[in-house]
Amino acid sequence: MLNESPDLDRLFHALADPARRAMIARLSRGPAAVSELARPLPMSLPAAMQHLGVLEAAGLVRSEKVGRVRTCVIQTATLSLAEQWINARRQEWEQRLDRLGEYLTSLQDEGGRDD
Amino acid sequence: MLNESPDLDRLFHALADPARRAMIARLSRGPAAVSELARPLPMSLPAAMQHLGVLEAAGLVRSEKVGRVRTCVIQTATLSLAEQWINARRQEWEQRLDRLGEYLTSLQDEGGRDD
Numbered sequence: 001m002l003n004e005s006p007d008l009d010r011l012f013h014a015l016a017d018p019a020r021r022a023m024i025a026r027l028s029r030g031p032a033a034v035s036e037l038a039r040p041l042p043m044s045l046p047a048a049m050q051h052l053g054v055l056e057a058a059g060l061v062r063s064e065k066v067g068r069v070r071t072c073v074i075q076t077a078t079l080s081l082a083e084q085w086i087n088a089r090r091q092e093w094e095q096r097l098d099r100l101g102e103y104l105t106s107l108q109d110e111g112g113r114d115d
Numbered sequence: 116m117l118n119e120s121p122d123l124d125r126l127f128h129a130l131a132d133p134a135r136r137a138m139i140a141r142l143s144r145g146p147a148a149v150s151e152l153a154r155p156l157p158m159s160l161p162a163a164m165q166h167l168g169v170l171e172a173a174g175l176v177r178s179e180k181v182g183r184v185r186t187c188v189i190q191t192a193t194l195s196l197a198e199q200w201i202n203a204r205r206q207e208w209e210q211r212l213d214r215l216g217e218y219l220t221s222l223q224d225e226g227g228r229d230d
Contacts, residue, residue, distance in 0.1 A: 005133060012131035016124050021200070028207035076208055079201060085136070086198045092143035093191055 007059070011082050014058035019043065019051045024060060027074035034063070034070045122174070126197050129173035134158065134166045139175060142189035149178065149185045 014020055023037050038048035052072065055061040059078040063070050129135055138152050153163035167187065170176040174193040178185050 005136075008136065009131050009133065012127045015197075015200075016127035016131060018120060018124065021120075021123065024204060025207070028204040028211070030211055074204075074208065076205070079204060082130075083198065083201045083205070085130075086194060086201070089139060089143040089189075089194060090191070090198070092140070093189065096143070096145055 007081065008085060010058040011060065011078060014054050014060055015082065017051065017054075019048065020055055023048075023052065023055060023072075024074060024079070027061060027072055031071050031073045034072060037072060122196065123200060125173040126175065126193060129169050129175055130197065132166065132169075134163065135170055138163075138166065138170060138187075139189060139194070142176060142187055146186050146188045149187060152187060 015024070019041050022041060026032055026037055026040075034049065034052065035045070037052065038045050041048050041051075052061065052063070056063060060075055061072050062075055063072040065071075130139070134156050137156065141147055141152055141155075149164065149167065150160070152167065153160050156163050156166075167176065167178070171178060175190055176187050177190055178187045180186075
């Protein structure tokens with residue numbers, strides 16, 4: 001009965017933490033080394049790497065090790081999935097408001113004819 | 116250091132579950148009684164009400180008891196907060212791609228002059 005989507009579960013869960021959102025915000029402006037992502041966060045490097053793991057598992061970030069530096073890149077297509085889900089809800093409620101507006105207008109028109 | 120936002124934490128957490136997303140999808144199409152929200156879900160009424168509590172705590176749903184029926188209404192402004200956060204990230208990465216495009220074009224132009 002449920003439209004099960006482990007992808008969306010993992011995606012929204014990944015966004016439900018300020019440290020992970022800070023990482024995504026940083027990566028939206030361009031790729032960054034793990035150390036650069038971790039530096040502004042009020043936590044140890046291993047804790048930051050754990051958050052990064054959640055982002056990678058959700059498909060929001062891909063990282064690649066070149067030499068001694070691991071560089072992270074945002075996966076914008078995955079973030080778009082969350083956007084699409086919310087947009088679909090917005091379309092539904094806007095359609096509903098449109099129908100409600102049409103109904104109210106039709107009531108007014110009928111009222112006008114009664115005068 | 117972090118842009119702490121317990122609102123966004125609760126909001127994205129609330130969306131990270133298929134039963135809660137199903138409730139939001141239903142409420143996007145109009146208000147519904149709790150029993151109507153719970154019926155399609157593969158769980159007990161108390162379990163569904165617990166999910167509803169998470170949605171209410173996140174500010175995504177408001178419910179009101181009229182007589183014996185508790186009716187739920189989506190709070191679209193709250194869902195828009197999630198949309199705005201993702202849109203802001205999209206703008207950042209699109210600006211970055213624009214700058215990258217301009218840079219590549221400038222390289223091509225320089226290459227053209229060298230011929």
